[in-house]
Amino acid sequence: MTDTFHSSQPIYSQLADRINRQILRGELKPGDKLPSVREMGIQASVNPNTVQRTYRELEGMKIVETKRGQGTFVTENTDILNEMRERLKQEEISDFVKGMHDMGYTDLEIQTGLQSFLRNGTGGGDK
Amino acid sequence: MTDTFHSSQPIYSQLADRINRQILRGELKPGDKLPSVREMGIQASVNPNTVQRTYRELEGMKIVETKRGQGTFVTENTDILNEMRERLKQEEISDFVKGMHDMGYTDLEIQTGLQSFLRNGTGGGDK
Amino acid sequence: MTDTFHSSQPIYSQLADRINRQILRGELKPGDKLPSVREMGIQASVNPNTVQRTYRELEGMKIVETKRGQGTFVTENTDILNEMRERLKQEEISDFVKGMHDMGYTDLEIQTGLQSFLRNGTGGGDK
Amino acid sequence: MTDTFHSSQPIYSQLADRINRQILRGELKPGDKLPSVREMGIQASVNPNTVQRTYRELEGMKIVETKRGQGTFVTENTDILNEMRERLKQEEISDFVKGMHDMGYTDLEIQTGLQSFLRNGTGGGDK
DNA sequence: GTGGTCTAGACCACA
DNA sequence: GTGGTCTAGACCACG
Numbered sequence: 001m002t003d004t005f006h007s008s009q010p011i012y013s014q015l016a017d018r019i020n021r022q023i024l025r026g027e028l029k030p031g032d033k034l035p036s037v038r039e040m041g042i043q044a045s046v047n048p049n050t051v052q053r054t055y056r057e058l059e060g061m062k063i064v065e066t067k068r069g070q071g072t073f074v075t076e077n078t079d080i081l082n083e084m085r086e087r088l089k090q091e092e093i094s095d096f097v098k099g100m101h102d103m104g105y106t107d108l109e110i111q112t113g114l115q116s117f118l119r120n121g122t123g124g125g126d127k
Numbered sequence: 128m129t130d131t132f133h134s135s136q137p138i139y140s141q142l143a144d145r146i147n148r149q150i151l152r153g154e155l156k157p158g159d160k161l162p163s164v165r166e167m168g169i170q171a172s173v174n175p176n177t178v179q180r181t182y183r184e185l186e187g188m189k190i191v192e193t194k195r196g197q198g199t200f201v202t203e204n205t206d207i208l209n210e211m212r213e214r215l216k217q218e219e220i221s222d223f224v225k226g227m228h229d230m231g232y233t234d235l236e237i238q239t240g241l242q243s244f245l246r247n248g249t250g251g252g253d254k
Numbered sequence: 255m256t257d258t259f260h261s262s263q264p265i266y267s268q269l270a271d272r273i274n275r276q277i278l279r280g281e282l283k284p285g286d287k288l289p290s291v292r293e294m295g296i297q298a299s300v301n302p303n304t305v306q307r308t309y310r311e312l313e314g315m316k317i318v319e320t321k322r323g324q325g326t327f328v329t330e331n332t333d334i335l336n337e338m339r340e341r342l343k344q345e346e347i348s349d350f351v352k353g354m355h356d357m358g359y360t361d362l363e364i365q366t367g368l369q370s371f372l373r374n375g376t377g378g379g380d381k
Numbered sequence: 382m383t384d385t386f387h388s389s390q391p392i393y394s395q396l397a398d399r400i401n402r403q404i405l406r407g408e409l410k411p412g413d414k415l416p417s418v419r420e421m422g423i424q425a426s427v428n429p430n431t432v433q434r435t436y437r438e439l440e441g442m443k444i445v446e447t448k449r450g451q452g453t454f455v456t457e458n459t460d461i462l463n464e465m466r467e468r469l470k471q472e473e474i475s476d477f478v479k480g481m482h483d484m485g486y487t488d489l490e491i492q493t494g495l496q497s498f499l500r501n502g503t504g505g506g507d508k
Numbered sequence: 509g510t511g512g513t514c515t516a517g518a519c520c521a522c523a
Numbered sequence: 524g525t526g527g528t529c530t531a532g533a534c535c536a537c538g
Contacts, residue, residue: 025231089232093244096223104152105216107245114241117220118234134535137513163525174515179526187314196522196525261520264528279485290510301530306511323510323537343486347498350477358406359470361499368495371474372488 011046012053019058023074024085034064034072138173139180146185150201151212157203161191164199265300266307273312277328278339284330288318291326392427393434400439404455405466415445415453 005011022028034040037055041048055072058064062080066072075081100110132138149155161167164182168175182199185191189207193199202208227237259265276282288294291309295302309326312318316334320326329335354364386392403409415421418436422429436453439445443461447453456462481491 021230025229088230089227089236089240090244092223092227092230093237093240096219097241097244100216100219102152103148103215103219104212109216110220111241111245113216113220114224114238117217117224118238139513164527165525175526176516177514179528180513182526193526195527198525266528275484279483291512292510302511303531304529307528309511320511322512325510339485342484343481343490343494344498346477346481346484347491347494350473351495351498354470354473356406357402357469357473363470364474365495365499367470367474368478368492371471371478372492 005046012050012057015044015046015051015054016057019054020063020084020088023063023081024088028074030074030076030078030081032074033070034074036071132173139177139184142167142171142173142178142181143184146181147190147211147215150190150208151215155201157201157205157208159201161199161201259300266304266311269294269298269300269305269308270311273308274317274338274342277317277335278342282328284328284332284335286328288326288328386427393431393438396425396427396432396435397438400435401444401465401469404444404462405469409455411455411457411459411462413455415455417452 005014019028019034028034034055035043037048037051040051040054044051055064055066059066059072061084062077063075063084064072065075097107097110105113132141146155146161155161161182162170164175164178167178167181171178182191182193186193186199188211189204190202190211191199192202224234224237232240259268273282273288282288288309289297291302291305294305294308298305309318309320313320313326315338316331317329317338318326319329351361351364359367386395400409400415409415415436416424418429418432421432425432436445436447440447440453442465443458444456444465445453446456478488478491486494
């Protein structure tokens with residue numbers, strides 16, 4: 001695991017993102033237990049309080065659930081996960097398109113560029 | 128002009144990127160004079176040597192031409208600029224797609240997601 | 255090693271030339287490690303930064319490869335080296351002929367002069 | 382006229398070379414008057430004594446003749462001039478070949494390289 | 509150790 | 524003024 005954080009964003013937020021991606025990629029599945037606050041603090045070499053805050057954040061997004069005395073778990077409500085998945089996708093796409101617009105590329109260029117990349121770059125099949 | 132740099136990449140390289148984008152966006156046109164190394168050093172609050180390294184880098188890419196005692200100018204060879212534009216587009220798209228794959232999205236999701244974003248997000252017209 | 259430089263050309267460039275010639279002459283073979291920037295700085299009594307600029311220059315010409323934390327090495331791509339060899343030969347010949355023309359010698363004089371020099375001066379055999 | 386001298390050789394000797402070349406190129410013809418010691422001193426921005434020494438050197442080579450009260454003249458003895466011309470040619474060729482050998486080129490490479498350069502580089506005709 | 513980056517400050521050639 | 528070169532000295536990442 002990469003355990004460096006950049007300074008332009010709060011660490012708890014970066015950590016939350018990181019966990020989100022692990023869930024997205026299927027490294028953490030619905031029902032999986034997250035490391036304890038202390039354990040995660042050591043792994044990511046951040047203060048346990050920061051981890052606490054991260055977990056609270058994720059809890060607010062309904063992505064994880066905390067069970068007193070047992071730990072923190074990835075929600076089993078797959079609807080929520082799918083929703084997050086969708087939202088994050090939109091975000092990434094939006095950022096990408098905005099960046100391209102900033103550099104002066106037109107919508108058409110973006111579309112055709114992407115099409116031809118997907119046709120050639122990944123061998124034509126889906127991932 | 129944003130004059131902050133992140134530490135994960137050399138300053139001269141970030142500066143070069145920034146200038147590249149200004150050219151791409153048409154803020155700097157072929158034949159335009161760049162600020163002198165000293166001037167740019169002040170604007171970006173970096174050492175003139177670092178600016179010079181940036182300019183040298185851009186010169187190596189043939190994006191910029193330097194005339195002793197006169198200054199540094201955006202090349203008037205638009206072929207080179209178009210080529211750069213194309214190359215950078217490919218790079219951005221590639222990075223985007225790789226990032227999406229890393230997060231577990233399929234090619235199809237990327238395509239349809241982009242299509243619908245472009246239809247709704249920008250009002251349906253081209254930029 | 256001669257460690258004097260003339261002022262009509264940048265030191266980093268003269269150093270690069272010198273290393274080029276060492277490679278040409280086979281004193282440095284593909285894969286050989288160059289002295290570290292610091293070491294070479296001492297040998298040539300120039301600043302390590304200047305040596306680094308030299309190495310960077312050679313790297314740009316693909317004559318040399320640099321491995322972080324290990325050092326700088328002569329490329330093992332002999333095609334590039336042969337190409338350089340050929341290019342440099344052309345340059346030297348061109349400079350020679352131009353110089354002779356400047357002094358008023360004709361092509362014929364140059365040719366016959368060279369022929370007779372090679373027959374007598376080196377004993378008639380190839381080097 | 383280029384009026385810079387490098388430090389690795391005495392100035393009077395560099396000046397003599399320069400005049401030699403002017404004679405070789407026909408800019409100074411047999412019988413021509415050289416500038417006075419004072420005049421030449423100004424032109425080349427060196428001490429008149431140095432010019433004096435240069436002229437004495439050339440006189441020793443029988444290339445110029447000094448006539449008391451009149452000045453210094455290029456010799457009209459064309460044999461001497463032809464001889465010098467021949468000697469200088471040999472020197473240049475010798476230096477060239479030595480340099481090429483130093484860089485590891487064989488006699489054959491030098492010959493064929495020169496031939497093809499003369500055929501292509503100068504348009505096939507003599508100068 | 510290695511190379512890579514950056515700064516500060518100096519001097520140069522060119523125009 | 525412009526860019527170009529060089530030095531001295533510092534700090535960094537990588538291995």
